[in-house]
Every structure is written in structure tokens, then in C-alpha cells.
Amino acid sequence: MRPGEWLQTEFARSLRAICPGASVDCSALAYRIEDGGSGARNEQPADFAFFGDSGRCCHIECKETAGGAPFELRRIEGHQLDWLSAFDGLHVSFEGWAALGWQAKGRPMESVLVMVPVAKLGAYAAESGRRSVPLEDARAMGVECPRIRRRDGRGKYEYLWDLSRVLF
Numbered sequence: 001m002r003p004g005e006w007l008q009t010e011f012a013r014s015l016r017a018i019c020p021g022a023s024v025d026c027s028a029l030a031y032r033i034e035d036g037g038s039g040a041r042n043e044q045p046a047d048f049a050f051f052g053d054s055g056r057c058c059h060i061e062c063k064e065t066a067g068g069a070p071f072e073l074r075r076i077e078g079h080q081l082d083w084l085s086a087f088d089g090l091h092v093s094f095e096g097w098a099a100l101g102w103q104a105k106g107r108p109m110e111s112v113l114v115m116v117p118v119a120k121l122g123a124y125a126a127e128s129g130r131r132s133v134p135l136e137d138a139r140a141m142g143v144e145c146p147r148i149r150r151r152d153g154r155g156k157y158e159y160l161w162d163l164s165r166v167l168f
Contacts, residue, residue: 007064007101007113008032008047014148014161015048018168033059045083046096050167056093058167059084060115064101070132071100073125084118097166100138108159109147115166116142 012032033044046059061080065071076098084096096118104110112135120141124133133141145161152158 005062005064006103007062007099010159010161011048011060011062011099011101011113013158014163015050017160018163019050045087046080047099052167054093056095056167057091058095058097059087060097060099061118062099062101064103066103066105068102068135070134071102071138072132073121074131076121081118081122085122088118100133100142102135109149111147111159113145113147113161114138114142115145115163 032048033046046061048060048062050056050058050060061076061084063071063075084098087094088096098116098118098121100114100116102112104112114135116133116138121133124130124137124141143166145163145165148160148162149157150160
């Protein structure tokens, strides 16, 4: 992960908490798709992939903003939106999601994550003519994931997202 990508780091930890391993007896598998940023040789379809035991498959692109500032739609690149939209339409159990995070610096329990289906995000951009998504509009389109604070294996607090409302 590149420095400053707090959402991807916390999202990865949250996925590991609900999908601890890629074993046969695991009910789901999640993994981080390689991200080379602007130096990548190949355009990556999304940040994460999730496979549930019901045949459900999600590709998830994480995007963050600080404080209460609206999320700027230009931050989702055209190829990412195209890929997630195409993936969403491949099969009824395939879904493309944008994980939009609002960071509350210094107050991790107040940070907000809203999972928005890519189809709704695309329709919002086309219908509203807006170039950004305020937090309240994201909440209306998507699913807000509650924040969890728990102790890790070393006894330190870690902050996770409860992704079960979206992924299970």
C-alpha cells in the first residue's frame, strides 16, 4: 500500500477479520489485487476481490476523502468505472462496488465507510450532473458499514469495518 492510503489498509484488515484464510473450509475468500498506482504496467480492475460461498463475487475499489469533504468523482478513473460496471453486468451474482471512506483524522471511530454499488454511482453522476458526492448522498445510495474497535493479538486496539452487511 502506498503511504496515505488509510482506507485500503483498514479495508484489508477488515477483510482478513471476516475471511481469515484461503482454505477449503473457509466460507469466503478475499484478496488484494496488485496496485502499482500510476506506475502500474497493467490497469487493475479494482483494489479487492471477494468470493462468497454462495457464488457471489465482488470487485471493490476503495476511495477516500478527509473530513466531511464531498468525494470527487474524478478520483475514480474511467477504466475503473468501466471495469466495475462491466463486471457488475456479467452475471447476477457479480457485483462492482465503490468503498467510499471519509476519514476523521485523530478520531478513528468517527471515520465513515459507505459501500456504493457502482451502477448507482454511475447513475448519480449522469443524473445529477454533479462532480462530487456528499456523504449524505452516498449514504442514500449505498450501505454504511459500522465501525468496530477491538484488540489485536498484541493487545493494541485496531479499527475495522463491519463489512458483513454488504458481503454476506
